[in-house]
Amino acid sequence: MAKRLGIMGGTFDPIHNGHLVAASEAASRYNLEKVIFVPTANSVFKHNKIVATQEHRYLMCVVATAANPSFIVSRADIDRGGTTYTIDTLQDIKKEYPEYELFFITGADAVRDIESWNEYEKLFSLAKFVAVTRPGYSIDKKLTEKYGVDQLQVPAMAISSTDCRERAKSNKPIWYLVPDGVVQYINKHQVY
Secondary structure: OOEEEEEEEEOOOOOOHHHHHHHHHHHHHHOOOEEEEEEOOEEHHHOOOOOOOHHHHHHHHHHHHOOOOOEEEOOHHHHHOOEEOHHHHHHHHHHHOOOEEEEEEEEHHHHOOHHHOOOHHHHHHHOEEEEEEOOOOOOOHHHHHHHOOEEEEOHHHHOOHHHHHHHHHOOOOOEOOEOHHHHHHHHHHOOO
């Protein structure tokens, strides 16, 4: 059996426990050796939105994943710079880990619009796509039938980065929504 590697790309503004639970569940279900978290440089879907700096988002990922030896954080998208496209992320990771079968783990809400992604036709030859959703929600059958996207239901996906940011801005607690170290990082650096 080929070695398997998970990839979670995203803004991670901030990374939260839902991301970590999703990565852990995907690692278990698909027998992934490692899961690489790849914070975006500049998301094509967030050009008109204010996001934390690349370095803050990267370091929050490092803090959040430090306790799990199966989790790695990559600077691939940040170091490449410019607008982040999944096709570039997958090609870079494939070059770095050519002997691995790749599994791209993303939210079901994001994968719903995959046909609008840059060079989306090539994505499926580079990785198996796993759409993470919360129980009670399902992805469009077209995604599974046409593109072979798998669905993974994860209870913790009810947590959202948007809600975590808004709570932090309003001085509401984000403990237990994001890892303890990320709460401390956000407070220390006044990220929001």
